[in-house]
Amino acid sequence: MSDERHYLDNEEKTVVIVMTSGPSQRHRCATPFYMAAIMASMDAQVKVFFTMEGVRLCQKGVPEQLTAMDGGKTIIEFMRDAKAAGAKFYMCRPAMPGYEIEVDEVIAEVDELSSGGELADLILSSDKALFF
Amino acid sequence: MECNGCEFRHELYYDAEYQIWVRVEEGGELAVGMTDISQSIAGKILHVRVRRPGTLRPAGKPVATIESGKWAGPVPNLFDCTIAGANTTVLEYPSLLNRQPYESWIARVRPAQSVEQALQVLVTGDAAWAGYQERCRKDGITCKRLTA
Numbered sequence: 347m348s349d350e351r352h353y354l355d356n357e358e359k360t361v362v363i364v365m366t367s368g369p370s371q372r373h374r375c376a377t378p379f380y381m382a383a384i385m386a387s388m389d390a391q392v393k394v395f396f397t398m399e400g401v402r403l404c405q406k407g408v409p410e411q412l413t414a415m416d417g418g419k420t421i422i423e424f425m426r427d428a429k430a431a432g433a434k435f436y437m438c439r440p441a442m443p444g445y446e447i448e449v450d451e452v453i454a455e456v457d458e459l460s461s462g463g464e465l466a467d468l469i470l471s472s473d474k475a476l477f478f
Numbered sequence: 479m480e481c482n483g484c485e486f487r488h489e490l491y492y493d494a495e496y497q498i499w500v501r502v503e504e505g506g507e508l509a510v511g512m513t514d515i516s517q518s519i520a521g522k523i524l525h526v527r528v529r530r531p532g533t534l535r536p537a538g539k540p541v542a543t544i545e546s547g548k549w550a551g552p553v554p555n556l557f558d559c560t561i562a563g564a565n566t567t568v569l570e571y572p573s574l575l576n577r578q579p580y581e582s583w584i585a586r587v588r589p590a591q592s593v594e595q596a597l598q599v600l601v602t603g604d605a606a607w608a609g610y611q612e613r614c615r616k617d618g619i620t621c622k623r624l625t626a
Contacts, residue, residue, distance in 0.1 A: 352569040354543065355530040380550050387543040387552035419548050431551045 359473040360391045364465070367478050368399030369412055372421075375403060376414035378478040379424035379433075386431035393472070394428065395465050396456075397438035404437045404456050405447050422453070429455055436460045436468075479607060481614040483621030484514040486607055487580050491600035493556055496613045499580065500600055506593055507562050509583035510541060510553060515613060517579045518622040521546040523572040528564035528585050535559050537599075541585045544575075556599045558590035576624040 363382055367374035378394070386392045396404050403409050409422035429435065437452060439459040449459070469475045479486045491500040497516045501509045517523065525545040535541055540552030541561060563586045568574050574582040589596035601609060613619065 349569070352527055352564065352566075353530045354527045355533065383550040384543060384545065387540050387550065389539060427549055427551055 354388060356388055358389045358391070359385075360471070361385055361393070361474045361476065362465075362468045362472040363392065363394045364469070364475065364477045365394055365396045365400035365403065366398040368402040369408060370399060372412055373414050374478055375409075375412060375421050376418070376424045378476070379421070379428040381476070382428035382433040383424075383431040386428065386433045392428070392431075392433040393436060393468055394433055395436045395438065395460070395468060397441050397462075397465065399445070401437055401441045401445055401447060404435070404452050405445070406451050406453050409453065422455075425455055434458075436464070438462065438465065480514075480621070481611040482619060483623075484518060484610075484614055484619060485580065485621070486514070486610050488603060488607060490580070490606075491597055491602045492606045492610070493554060493600060494609070496606075496610050497554055500597070501583070502593060502597075503586060507586045507588050508559075508593065508596065510555075510585050510587060511583045512544070512553065512575050512579050513610075514579050514621055514623070515610070515619050517576045518619055520544060520549045520551075520576075521622070522624060523575045526569055526572045526575070526584060528569065529561045531561045531563050533561045534590075535561060535587070541587060544572075553584055555587070557596040559587040559596070560590070562586040562588045573624055576622075 363378050382392045412421045434457045436458050437456045496513050499511050503509050523546050528542040535555050537557050541555045542553040565583050568582050
């Protein structure tokens with residue numbers, strides 16, 4: 347058998363990724379979804395919770411136009427890769443008015459609109475919580 | 479056979495999204511690899527990690543993970559199986575998947591039920607060719623093989 351690093355034998359975990367970065371920090375907007383895709387592929391139950399400026403990534407027209415670097419893949423493509431791997435997306439409903447986002451402007455990739463209390467539950471109940 | 483330059487092998491079995499191919503091997507095992515469509519979407523593959531041989535994998539739980547510079551995702555699994563082995567050449571040289579996707583199997587699995595039952599959830603032959611072309615055209619996928 348070759349190098350041990352090529353083999354996966356991790357147990358199933360739950361992970362919440364709290365996405366607070368948005369278009370003003372575009373360079374921080376791709377890697378969290380890349381990581382979400384990897385972890386979901388490794389049997390982790392991955393939930394991405396968008397809050398603060400992160401909710402802008404859930405607004406139609408924003409992630410389709412945004413790239414982490416010039417000429418790179420769009421953020422919506424990274425988000426769709428994470429979804430295809432099994433990640434679930436939650437959007438902070440209380441953050442929406444501050445960014446003037448209406449419910450009908452939310453991208454289809456979002457699974458649920460959630461409260462701050464639900465984010466607290468996710469953080470407290472998950473094996474790992476990551477903040478970007 | 480090819481569509482938008484993406485090669486199709488008529489004799490193989492495929493998932494409904496044409497992400498993986500499956501080939502019947504001796505001894506009741508199945509080889510699993512990435513299609514030309516998948517390697518084109520992923521770009522140059524940098525890392526492949528396979529579930530440890532002997533691990534039980536229920537349907538829906540990936541057999542491996544793939545990483546390129548711009549894409550990360552699973553090698554899906556559609557039936558209950560046990561990992562029988564990994565292609566150590568591909569683990570060491572992952573970009574083989576971009577050069578010879580149909581020669582470079584990733585993992586071998588042993589289905590929990592019969593091989594015939596496992597293959598029932600996959601598509602093959604003319605039906606697969608029709609679906610493969612539809613996927614290429616619908617998503618505008620063109621082949622991006624590494625040649626060097």
